[in-house]
Amino acid sequence: MTGSRSTSADVARRAGVSRATVSYVLNGRTDQSIPANTRDKVLAAARDLGYVPHAASRALRRGTSNLVLLINSGVPWSTNVTDVEDELTALVAASGRSLVVWRRPGADALQGTLANLEPCVAISMDALTSGENRLLATVGVPLVAADLAAPGTGLPADLQIEHLARQGHRRIGYLTTDEPSLQRFATPRTDGILAACVRRGLPEPRIAGVPGGLAVDVAAVAGQLTRWLNGRDPVTAVACFNDLHAAACLAAASDLRIGVPTDLSVIGLDDDIFAPLTRPALTTVRLGPQHFARHLWSLARHHLGEAPGPAAFTPTAHIVERASVTSPSPFPSPKR
Amino acid sequence: MTGSRSTSADVARRAGVSRATVSYVLNGRTDQSIPANTRDKVLAAARDLGYVPHAASRALRRGTSNLVLLINSGVPWSTNVTDVEDELTALVAASGRSLVVWRRPGADALQGTLANLEPCVAISMDALTSGENRLLATVGVPLVAADLAAPGTGLPADLQIEHLARQGHRRIGYLTTDEPSLQRFATPRTDGILAACVRRGLPEPRIAGVPGGLAVDVAAVAGQLTRWLNGRDPVTAVACFNDLHAAACLAAASDLRIGVPTDLSVIGLDDDIFAPLTRPALTTVRLGPQHFARHLWSLARHHLGEAPGPAAFTPTAHIVERASVTSPSPFPSPKR
DNA sequence: GGGATCCACTGACACGTGTCAGTATGTGGA
């Protein structure tokens, strides 16, 4: 009933042993011989007092904390980044550490945050500024950034093409984004699309980017669709950078009175939350959250000296078949 | 070139003063008189060495950290919770503290996390378990939970009704969620809808809940729509708990060949990312992120002893007019 | 000249933990 939180000294007093013994018991050290009797006394005392070790003291003494900082720079990537965060949280928790997500308010805010919390490793999905990199280096926090050129990254794009090809599509358009902050993600995917077409002997896909990250410009998409459909060798299917672009594609098609999937098939990527709610419902590719999270965590464990080398990158992904993709109609309906 | 990070002792040595002086300068204490000359020497030394104070030591000495923990229990609320997180991050950063988001993997994971980081205050958007509440109490971390019964919470619901009423709608359906974890948010909104109708002398709205949180059951929505439209005094407009429900409503209407907005108006809430991409584009209510964030932060500051009393709750919200709401047609088209 | 006052600065302590060297107590062997 002291009102203040109890320390290991309180536990020691209550168990009638020294503080060192308490530390040995609570940290489960095997190199110290501790009879079951004493062990139980300490454990009971700790439980009775609701003892939780003081995070700051522990970090100070050990020289490093148990915190993993995930820097979310707010890149308008996909709304289910949260899936990655969840998976990563679970992985980190399993190692006795804790993952916390920091949404950086600005490029110069990192210093203040590092003065308030010192992680044992930082993970960023996006590229940081050179100043931020230097800062992390001077305070000695290793930084893990996803290797988006790793083999396997092309898998989701490959699945998009495979599904369209299996339905019989050959003339394919690829709708990507021009948003600068997304190029880090967009470029490897575009490469994956190109490689997938080559691998399957398909003609080179038409590739076009539209401005806007989260706020996709529907008018720009509509313009692109008319260009793709009115030339010779019109496109019969469009693969999209993500589900937002796919939804914009559906909206543009609706505005242009182009029937989906009768006149045009559309495939997305991410299986975003709204994908089942579009009409037609969106056929898309679902990435297992493991895709990214396991990759990041294995890199981090390597930096922490717990893994021998960076583990192989084995993404998982599968097609979610809904209603926006069918076989191309042999007699396309007249334009406009 | 030591390789290890520099401490305040290093700064002191380089500036040729004592460690205490360094601390006084760097913390900008006004009760200590320090000539500009010394001050500059210390500042220069700190800059040269890239000194960043050790978070753990500071927290240990001060007895409390500068961390604010936002517990995100993964309630399937809206995809732009991230807006609230961003706003809250900025508010917290302005006070010299740092906000970190913790997505809790399970109800028993909090203890482990509290052993790894000790926040000065915890904020939760959702209700926690009694065990978690007890735990926070024993370690002495104040918990802030949004007061969803605060005056002003009804504003977004009120705006939905106001917009529909202004267009001439009188028979209104309200589509909410039956998801248990969302009732904390859903109930106040339903109350807001009821109050708004009473205030404007509208007939009592028809209220129906559908199962599913993020994955709204479109078939269930379709069932509800046919019931609302086929009885006598058919509904001419549907207000929805959020944009996901509104999108499900549009999908169900499309499946039933009900024209929106010609035969039925639909209004959402949240201005979710996909709202401009539905067809018809969704008319909805946009809550300023301040709505929630400022409320939470003012409560937190009160707990930290920095604000005299909980500040008044002044939500901001406005209608985003797109294409899913018009005036009710005087001669509704035949059913089915 | 001597006491009072102010300025600029410093030495030493405490926060709570993990760990190492060391000590007291038994136990067995010569």
Place this chain on the structure above:
DNA sequence: TCCACATACTGACACGTGTCAGTGGATCCC
């Protein structure tokens, strides 16, 4: 009886910081 040795435990230190009491020197007033 004496030494060697394992067992069970403890005292004391260090991590880096913020802060308080204190100290030497200069300045001022009478």
